[in-house]
Amino acid sequence: MTTAIKSTRTRRAPTPALKTVVTGLGIAAPTGLGPTQFWRATLRGKPGISSITRFDTSGYWAKIGGEVPHFEADRHLEGKLLPQTDHMTRLALVGTDWALRGAGVRPSDIPDREMATITAATAGGYEFGQRELQKLWHHGPDYVSTYQSFAWFYAVNTGQISIRHGTRGPGAVLVSEQAGGLDAIGYARRQLRHGSRLALTGGVDSSLCPWAWVAHQVSGRLSRRNDPARAYLPFDRDANGYVVGEGGAILVLETEESVLERPNGRIYGEIAGYASTFDAREPRPVTGLQRAAQLALDDAGVDPADVDVVFADALGVPEQDAAEAKAIGQLFGPYGVPVTAPKTATGRLFAGGASLDVASALLSIYWSAIPPTINVSDPLPEYELDLVLGQARHLDVRVALVLARGRGGFNSAVVVRDYR
Amino acid sequence: MSRRAVITGVGVVAPGAIGKKDYWKLLAEGRTATRVITQFDASPYRSRLAAEVDFDAAREGLSPQEIRRLDRAAQFALVAAREALVDTGVEWDQLDPRRIGISLGTAVGCTTSLEREFIVGSDTGRRWEVDQEYTVPHLYDYFTPSSIAAEVAWLIGAEGPAAVVSTGCTSGIDSVGHAAELIAEGTADVMITGGTEAPLSPITVVCFDAIRATSTRNDDAATACRPFDRTRDGLVLGEGAAILVLEELEHALRRGAQIYGEIGGFSSRCNAYHMTGLHPEGKDMSDAIDAAMQHAGVGPTEIDYINAHGSGTKQNDVHETAAFKLSLGSSAYNTPVSGFKSMIGHSLGAIGSLEIVGCLLPMSEGLIPPTANLHEADPACDLDYVPLVARESVVDTVLTVGSGFGGFQSAMVLKNVEGAQQ
Numbered sequence: 002m003t004t005a006i007k008s009t010r011t012r013r014a015p016t017p018a019l020k021t022v023v024t025g026l027g028i029a030a031p032t033g034l035g036p037t038q039f040w041r042a043t044l045r046g047k048p049g050i051s052s053i054t055r056f057d058t059s060g061y062w063a064k065i066g067g068e069v070p071h072f073e074a075d076r077h078l079e080g081k082l083l084p085q086t087d088h089m090t091r092l093a094l095v096g097t098d099w100a101l102r103g104a105g106v107r108p109s110d111i112p113d114r115e116m117a118t119i120t121a122a123t124a125g126g127y128e129f130g131q132r133e134l135q136k137l138w139h140h141g142p143d144y145v146s147t148y149q150s151f152a153w154f155y156a157v158n159t160g161q162i163s164i165r166h167g168t169r170g171p172g173a174v175l176v177s178e179q180a181g182g183l184d185a186i187g188y189a190r191r192q193l194r195h196g197s198r199l200a201l202t203g204g205v206d207s208s209l210c211p212w213a214w215v216a217h218q219v220s221g222r223l224s225r226r227n228d229p230a231r232a233y234l235p236f237d238r239d240a241n242g243y244v245v246g247e248g249g250a251i252l253v254l255e256t257e258e259s260v261l262e263r264p265n266g267r268i269y270g271e272i273a274g275y276a277s278t279f280d281a282r283e284p285r286p287v288t289g290l291q292r293a294a295q296l297a298l299d300d301a302g303v304d305p306a307d308v309d310v311v312f313a314d315a316l317g318v319p320e321q322d323a324a325e326a327k328a329i330g331q332l333f334g335p336y337g338v339p340v341t342a343p344k345t346a347t348g349r350l351f352a353g354g355a356s357l358d359v360a361s362a363l364l365s366i367y368w369s370a371i372p373p374t375i376n377v378s379d380p381l382p383e384y385e386l387d388l389v390l391g392q393a394r395h396l397d398v399r400v401a402l403v404l405a406r407g408r409g410g411f412n413s414a415v416v417v418r419d420y421r
Numbered sequence: 422m423s424r425r426a427v428i429t430g431v432g433v434v435a436p437g438a439i440g441k442k443d444y445w446k447l448l449a450e451g452r453t454a455t456r457v458i459t460q461f462d463a464s465p466y467r468s469r470l471a472a473e474v475d476f477d478a479a480r481e482g483l484s485p486q487e488i489r490r491l492d493r494a495a496q497f498a499l500v501a502a503r504e505a506l507v508d509t510g511v512e513w514d515q516l517d518p519r520r521i522g523i524s525l526g527t528a529v530g531c532t533t534s535l536e537r538e539f540i541v542g543s544d545t546g547r548r549w550e551v552d553q554e555y556t557v558p559h560l561y562d563y564f565t566p567s568s569i570a571a572e573v574a575w576l577i578g579a580e581g582p583a584a585v586v587s588t589g590c591t592s593g594i595d596s597v598g599h600a601a602e603l604i605a606e607g608t609a610d611v612m613i614t615g616g617t618e619a620p621l622s623p624i625t626v627v628c629f630d631a632i633r634a635t636s637t638r639n640d641d642a643a644t645a646c647r648p649f650d651r652t653r654d655g656l657v658l659g660e661g662a663a664i665l666v667l668e669e670l671e672h673a674l675r676r677g678a679q680i681y682g683e684i685g686g687f688s689s690r691c692n693a694y695h696m697t698g699l700h701p702e703g704k705d706m707s708d709a710i711d712a713a714m715q716h717a718g719v720g721p722t723e724i725d726y727i728n729a730h731g732s733g734t735k736q737n738d739v740h741e742t743a744a745f746k747l748s749l750g751s752s753a754y755n756t757p758v759s760g761f762k763s764m765i766g767h768s769l770g771a772i773g774s775l776e777i778v779g780c781l782l783p784m785s786e787g788l789i790p791p792t793a794n795l796h797e798a799d800p801a802c803d804l805d806y807v808p809l810v811a812r813e814s815v816v817d818t819v820l821t822v823g824s825g826f827g828g829f830q831s832a833m834v835l836k837n838v839e840g841a842q843q
Contacts (some may be wrong), residue, residue: 060550085696114708118691122587123565131549134539134624138546142465142627150628151696151826154529155566155587160827163691169705172691172829173595176567176585184584191602211550212539213564218553220561276608279583281518282575289580292519351565408561409571411583 021190022420023269024260025104025253026360027096029205031067031246031347035099040364042346043372044393049347050229050244055209063218064227066209067246067348085148086161087126089207089247093158094165096205096251101166104253105265108166111199116168117192118159120251121181121204121352126153128210162201162251170197178407179314180277182249182355183415187275189254198259203356207247217245220408222318230376233349235315235342236322236386238379243317246344249353250360257420269363273400274301274416281410289412290314291328294402297414298332303400305332308416310371310389312358312403315342316349325404326384335385339394343372355405355413362401362417370395426601426612427838428681429673430511430666431778432504434497434617436472436659436765439481440504444775445782448790449811453764455657456642458621466626468635470645472659472766473621490559492531493619495569497662497771502573502613505664510678511611513577522581522609523574524600526592526616528770528825530566530585533622538563573613573664581609590825591689592616593663593773594833598687600667610669616774617662629658632697634734646767647794648731648760649738649802656732659766663774670838680841681781685818685834686717692828699736699824703744706824709832710748717834719818721749724756724834726789726814728780728821729806731760732767737824739801744822746804757814759807763793773823777835783816784837 026036031049033039042049049067058064074083074091077098086094101108108116129146130153136144151157156174163172171192175184182204189202208217217223224232224242233244260266276296280289298305311333314325329340343361344354365371371394380388399419406412431441437454438444447454454472463469474497478488481500488496506513538560542551562568570585582603586596593616600612629635636655638645646657673680690712692705714720727749730741745753761772761779768775783789788811795808817837824830 057550061553113693114690123567127564130624131539131551134536135543135546135549137624137627138540138543140546142467142623142630145624145627145631147631148696149624150632150634151589154589154826156528156589156592156827156829157696159588159691160696160829163693163828164696167693169691169693169708171689172588172827173599173689174587176565176587177570177583178565178567181567181584188599191606208564212542215542215551215553215556216560216564219556219558277582277584278519279523279571279574279580281578281580285518285578285580292580407567408565409568410574411567411571 019194020257021193021254021272022257022260023252023363024255024266025100027100027251028360029069029092029096030248030357031069036364043343043361044370046373046375048229048375056211061214062225063223065229065232065244068209069248085152087129087152089205090126090157090161092207092248093205093251094161097162097201100251100253106253108168113167113169115170115198117171117189117197117200118163118168119173119185119189119200119202120158121175121185122155123178123206123351124208124213125155126157127208127213129153131210131212168201177411179351179354180405180407180411180413181352183405183413184277186272186359186415190272190275193254193256198256200254201251202254203249203251204352205249205251206350206352209247233317233345234377235317236380236384236388237377238381240317240319240322244348246348246350249350250356268420270366271418271420273418274298276300277413279410287324290325290404290406291331293412293414294332294404297416301416303416308338308400308402309398310365310401311338311340312362312401313340313342314404314406315344326386330385336387339371339389340386341371341389342374345375345377358403359415359417362403365398365401366419369397424605424607425670426604426667426684427670427673428665429668429678430505430509432501432508432664433778434474434501435661435775436474448761448779448782449788451791451793451809451811453643453793455645455766460621461623467630468637469639470636470642470657471621472657474660492534492563494527494531494617495572497619498569498573498617499576501662501664502576505666506577509666518578518580520581520610521579522603522612523570523579523583524596524612524614525570525573525585526596526770526774527566527569527585527587527618528589528592529620529625531563532625533619534563536622536624569617577613579613588829589827590769591773591823591829591831592770594823594831595689597665597774597777598689598833601684601687604667604669610672612667614667615664616771618768618771619660620769621658621660644794646733646763648733648763648792649798649806650795651797651799653733655734657766659768661768661771661775663778680838682784683836683838685836686713687833688712689829689831692830694828697826699740701740703740703747706741706744706822706830707747709830710744713832713834719834721752723818724820725816726783726819727756727758728776728819729758729760730822730824731762731792733762741822742802742804753804757789757807757812758804759790759792761790776821780819780821780835784819787813787815789814
């Protein structure tokens, strides 16, 4: 089936002169640290959701989540950084180190003003923030950390990453709830088209502290089940909300020219298309996700028939699943494209989730395999989706579409393509 | 032919002035709105000052539901957005909503509501495991600030690209710069953009206390923020919002719109130096200025006015003075510079947008607002800072800059559009 479609490949638009390619992946996920460990676990469908250990959940109805295991910040970061960073910033800094190492890039070899730093955020360093709020209100103003002014604000990861690597080019932070991980990549790609050679981008998020937890609980979207295998079930008859996780991915984006200039530059793939839209409230119809996907495909010069896999947003909230299934159906037809949601193994990673999906899409291209959606066993037939369930599907993947949505109406889509 | 982004509508919620006319009047008169904090008991804190907005949400047209549901920062954004939308003269239902986008700046989002709810849920910080029984239904919307951009998008039914740009104290410039880029590249024809901030709550005040960035001139609140002055001792926090409607130039001309000016060039950079410190040589801000001027196609002699960050901290004012000299060379000495934070305080993620709207006054009326409270310049600050009194001067091209925690350095060039209706 896939092969037949591939033979009719057409390109609608000429490829833009400046290709943006991905050369490094820094991954911190509940299913693994680094692309190798993460990908092995993801292909096998290894679950990463379990009981929360970071704080005592006995007072909360939600008790499970996706924690990044075996992460010892002091093994990776200098001591001076520890008192000034939230857990999510530590994950982001270490992820960035790994991404650069994997890319074989030394920032000191590239003019510092030609390196951009663009991240996504949803919650900032809330665990840090909660601790300082508690100090302020329980002990008094003199007990608040001098680092509070920046450790919990939304811009912290871009600031800390840029300082660590001396990236003095464009800097930004995008917040569009769970769509932000794609918006950051879109923003970063724009910087490469405007003269930067390299961009550190993506999102890493963590809000596993009591103060964030009660906020998640009132979002109305969290699963009320505490069985890790039966809680987050997007597109399933039993869909009942999602599970919160932590982590994400930092990507090294480079211009094609920049990579080709240095020896041994590995290219995972190309960020070929990006678009974002918004769904204003009813009575307007909710069509923004489909439009974002179509615009991203147009931007990439790719026909829907050329897409080999869709990494779905897969919220796990029934009406949102229905809306996404409809969007995918209208673009690709019934059962028209393999659809997967490896985030079923990690929980939803907020600003980190969509960036991690882009990493997964690139790894799918690189390893010619689509990872499975785990735990989902009874997908609703009326969605007419070709969900990749149970086990990985091994096939040639050249083009992947990644979808993401943010609460309130944000939709974003990224098209990644093999590089040749 | 490249697409140009022009400003066709503005709305303002500022300390001492709600609405664009009152705001421009305040700036023109050089009035200061800094005072001792009234929103909460600030007596335990080192700095007890702020530029507060006298804001009656009901009188500004917000519904009881909006008042109960929305953080003050979101309320400011809605009030300013409504003014801006009307100001354009656009019949909004005639436009294609898919070509209208949102780019909103905020540094700390809904911190005030988050802190208020924390105090309740944690029993005034007594318990780490905050009580789930005391959480309000809107807590999640306070938790992630994209909720504010969503509110503004719903207001108008925008269906184009939408996001919050949260780069700390440069958010208000960066959000507008991002909006202009989306218009330039053809992704949108109209962008609702700007910044909002309502950070005046104990945790924010304490953050700045802890690093001694804020003024302690608590007995002299009205003259506490003294950018470039020898006696300056720190910034004064502020709050507010400014919303701008950006439109693609041809789109605006076709409907005979009033055009306030054009976003000529923009650049935002990381200094990769320190999360709160600034390199005294000002090289990073200068890089941003150079890039913005190049983008706008203007040289140092064409800048008629520099709207400074002018936070009034010891290090900032020296830092940016150095940056202006690096970028403008000898022209820096002939170019008037002034800082609005002397009057309206530092509203973090909103101030950049408030300053952009403020710059439209000299561009349309030829009147440069002054740097208030500047009686004796620091010898290390030796430019022309337009002290105390507004100055008449023909201004067609403005440079506005921002600098903030995380190392962000931003610059924007605003230009008058020749032959446009104002």
